[in-house]
Amino acid sequence: xxxxxxxxxxxxxxxxxxxxxxxxxxxxxxxxxxxxxxxxxxxxxxxxxxxxxxxxxxxxxxxxxxxxxxxxxxxxxxxxxxxxxxxxxxxxxxxxxxxxxxxxxxxxxxxxxxxxxxxxxxxxxxxxxxxxxxxxxxxxxxxxxxxxxxxxxxxxxxxxxxxxxxxxxxxxxxxxxxxxxxxxxxxxxxxxxxxxxxxxxxxxxxxxxxxxxxxxxxxxxxxxxxxxxxxxxxxxxxxxxxxxxxxxxxxxxxxxxxxxxxxxxxxxxxxxxxxxxxxxxxxxxxxxxxxxxxxxxxxxxxxxxxxxxxxxxxxxxxxxxxxxxxxxxxxxxxxxxxxxxxxxxxxxxxxxxxxxxxxxxxxxxxxxxxxxxxxxxxxxxxxxxxxxxxxxxxxxxx
Numbered sequence: 054x055x056x057x058x059x060x061x062x063x064x065x066x067x068x069x070x071x072x073x074x075x076x077x078x079x080x081x082x083x084x085x086x087x088x089x090x091x092x093x094x095x096x097x098x099x100x101x102x103x104x105x106x107x108x109x110x111x112x113x114x115x116x117x118x119x120x121x122x123x124x125x126x127x128x129x130x131x132x133x134x135x136x137x138x139x140x141x142x143x144x145x146x147x148x149x150x151x152x153x154x155x156x157x158x159x160x161x162x163x164x165x166x167x168x169x170x171x172x173x174x175x176x177x178x179x180x181x182x183x184x185x186x187x188x189x190x191x192x193x194x195x196x197x198x199x200x201x202x203x204x205x206x207x208x209x210x211x212x213x214x215x216x217x218x219x220x221x222x223x224x225x226x227x228x229x230x231x232x233x234x235x236x237x238x239x240x241x242x243x244x245x246x247x248x249x250x251x252x253x254x255x256x257x258x259x260x261x262x263x264x265x266x267x268x269x270x271x272x273x274x275x276x277x278x279x280x281x282x283x284x285x286x287x288x289x290x291x292x293x294x295x296x297x298x299x300x301x302x303x304x305x306x307x308x309x310x311x312x313x314x315x316x317x318x319x320x321x322x323x324x325x326x327x328x329x330x331x332x333x334x335x336x337x338x339x340x341x342x343x344x345x346x347x348x349x350x351x352x353x354x355x356x357x358x359x360x361x362x363x364x365x366x367x368x369x370x371x372x373x374x375x376x377x378x379x380x381x382x383x384x385x386x387x388x389x390x391x392x393x394x395x396x397x398x399x400x401x402x403x404x405x406x407x408x409x410x411x412x413x414x415x416x417x418x419x420x421x422x423x424x425x426x427x428x429x430x431x432x433x434x435x436x437x438x439x440x441x442x443x444x445x446x447x448x449x450x451x
Contacts, residue, residue: 054084054091057106062163066104071111077142078185082112086140089114098161105162111143113180141180145215149429150175177429179215181268189271189396190339192380194387197442203383204330204337205270207231209278212259214267217274221295222246222287223256224278230260232345242349246281272372272398275341279368282348283361293397300401302365307403327367328375330382339379344371369403377411384417393420395435399427 060066074082085108093101093114100115116138153171160166179187190206209227211217217224225246229237237243238257247253259265276296280286285302286295327344330337348364380392392412399405399422409419425431 054087056095057088057092059092059096059101059161060105060107062160064107064162066107066109067162069104069109071102071104071109073111073143074181076185077181082110082142085110085112086114086142090138090140093161096161098159101161113141113144115139141178144178144180147177147215148173148175149177185268187267187269187271189269189273190275190376190398191270192337192376192383194383194389197439198446201387202336203387204339204379206272206275207331207338207340207342208268208270209274210260210263210266211269211274212256212266214265217267218277219289220287221277221281221289224274225281226253226256226278227260228275228278228282228341228345229349230257231340232342232349235261240349241353242282245284245353272396275372276398276401279345279348279365282345282352283364284352285361285365293400296398296401299365299368300403302362303369303403306362306366326374327371328378330375330379337379337382339375341371341375344368366403369401369407373404373407373411377408377415380412381415381417390416391418391420395422395427395431397428 076082085103089101089103089106089112092106093099093116100113103110103112150173152174154174155169155171157167158170181187186208188205191202192204193200194203195201209224209231211227212223213220217227226237226243229240229243229246233240238253238261243253243257247256273293273296276299277286277289280295280299283299283302286298289295325343327341327347329340329343331340332338344367348368351360351364384390384392394405394408405421405427409421412419421427422431425434
């Protein structure tokens, strides 16, 4: 590692638009991240962007303190690097609450000065890790100071990145590519997702060539893609709209409203499970391709609402069994017998109850959200707990 020279205010590199990183897994990017962290700590900073060290790329590292400073500049101030370290490559920022909130801030490119800065009260951010993917559907063996990634959903290529969070058809195409390979564009399910030939061709080329795609293991995008494949929701007009519609469809099937349509609700066809567990880099990868092929063929063969509702229930059952199987295997490897279920998908009652039942039947102690929400609110509380543990122990945290 090395301490890099920090560009000062007025340097042209600070006024240029930073370029996206084409390969977040490249060795030179990993070296840059390591050097930026050492430079930030040496300069007693709370954050550092790559252009500040004369590298015009979209890379940022930060260790945000628990609260914004309310006072002026203290010449003897030394930043305490005990907050969790975050690295973002090609970050995307979404404003959740635009209400302005002010605080005193400094900048390593403007040494010795601090200004009052107003920012949005609540934002959501995402970016690549140094493995080149956006994490989401993960099984982690963890405490408040460290973690091991034990398993994750097979990552999807999402054309247009964040646009796929709104246009669920993009997630559906990504699932088809994963399940069918390069010939997915000609499948009837792809034409049902995107009827316009030119638009479908463009999106399929993006996915096949991995051009302008974000690679994500997030469970939310899988819910979005299945909702699109089933014709239940083609666009998220608000957060989690497709996932909620998919849950509602599964609930109608589970209540017997559409009983007798002949669709299996077991996570298998014959003796073959509708999911697979592979291995990559010592980590288990949960692959739902068999399920997606069943959904695509069944959906194209029968357009009835009953079929879509039963397939929605089949998806919930298969995903619950796949994650439970991977979690139980991780438990055997780690010796951990307590599992916490957290994240937005656990707002889904059908999915949460089913995976809980599967885990508890195998002797696992399952922790679920009661006093705080399973989505962003609970995750924020977890981040605060990690920061508190790191502060108490002098560690940098997980």
